Amino acid sequence: MLRLPSVRLGGLVVRRASAALSSPVRMASHEVSQTVDMSQPMYWDRVDTPLPDRRYKDILTDSEKSLKQKEKGPWAQLSKEEKIALYRMSFLQTFPEMKQRSDEWKTVMGGIFIFLGFTGLLVWWQRIHVYPQRPHTFDPEWQEKQLQRMLDMRISPVEGISSKWDYEKGQWK
Amino acid sequence: VSANMFRAVVRLSASGARSLTRSRTSISAPLASRCYSHGKVETDEEFDSRWVTYFSKPDIDAWELRKGMNTLIGYDLVPEPKILDSALKACRRLDDLASAIRILEAVKEKAGPHKDIYPYLIQELQPTLTELGISTPEELGIDR
Numbered sequence: 001m002l003r004l005p006s007v008r009l010g011g012l013v014v015r016r017a018s019a020a021l022s023s024p025v026r027m028a029s030h031e032v033s034q035t036v037d038m039s040q041p042m043y044w045d046r047v048d049t050p051l052p053d054r055r056y057k058d059i060l061t062d063s064e065k066s067l068k069q070k071e072k073g074p075w076a077q078l079s080k081e082e083k084i085a086l087y088r089m090s091f092l093q094t095f096p097e098m099k100q101r102s103d104e105w106k107t108v109m110g111g112i113f114i115f116l117g118f119t120g121l122l123v124w125w126q127r128i129h130v131y132p133q134r135p136h137t138f139d140p141e142w143q144e145k146q147l148q149r150m151l152d153m154r155i156s157p158v159e160g161i162s163s164k165w166d167y168e169k170g171q172w173k
Numbered sequence: 174v175s176a177n178m179f180r181a182v183v184r185l186s187a188s189g190a191r192s193l194t195r196s197r198t199s200i201s202a203p204l205a206s207r208c209y210s211h212g213k214v215e216t217d218e219e220f221d222s223r224w225v226t227y228f229s230k231p232d233i234d235a236w237e238l239r240k241g242m243n244t245l246i247g248y249d250l251v252p253e254p255k256i257l258d259s260a261l262k263a264c265r266r267l268d269d270l271a272s273a274i275r276i277l278e279a280v281k282e283k284a285g286p287h288k289d290i291y292p293y294l295i296q297e298l299q300p301t302l303t304e305l306g307i308s309t310p311e312e313l314g315i316d317r
Contacts, residue, residue: 047279048243048247049243049246050243050246050275050276050278050279051238051243051275052239055271071268071269071270074306075306077306078270078306080308080312080314083270083313084313084314084315086271087270087271087315089271090269091271094278094310094316095278095279095310096316096317
């Protein structure tokens, strides 16, 4: 039976739809997966749609059919197991089963961290083997000389760097 | 616990502009009305009786039951016991025990964090549950 991927909506509703079967299609030498006939009523377990369009079990065994007949009589005569069997004939999962949390988030977070770590390694390798040498113009001595030259040239004298320098006293304002 | 007290509880929505929901400030206060530009406001009683009538249809069919329940569960409220009573009896007419149990599960879910609503509903529905022979999910052990 083809199961469509489950979609998490608000973390509470898990939707998994299963539909009427059609026989597997064989094409040439390989087998295509079973197709879901979406024009037929579908079954799904959803917290907000308690009664789906069709019963879960379409095809009943003889014992199930006879139980269905017994269901037409007083329900008090049904045993607990029979009632549970009737429930399971109509529904795949109970509400608590539907709402079960999974540990999928741990897998997701783990995968995220692994890939982030791997990316970090790539960046580190890149810094060592790809980036050129640090330019000499970043050295403190050069930076000092550069700043002195900028002040001498009166760069940005109105509101910029030279305006912050007190030329008479030879210090920052 | 009077039924009146729980009327406030079973209406979950406290605010919002939805036309079907309204807030009650206290048991005896007059119904808080909203300022709509036009249109009549449906009272709680009218809403309840409309739904009781829907499920009371003698020859209700399976589709109508499903549609009714799914719609009712879609509202921002927990249905009153009398509506559920009517729905359970409809399940009986349709010889569908599984749906009856499913309805109980669904309203428990609707109550959400308000853990005292579901026991109240079961208490109110007990006569019908016993009469029809419907077991609750707890009795069947499928509530885990």
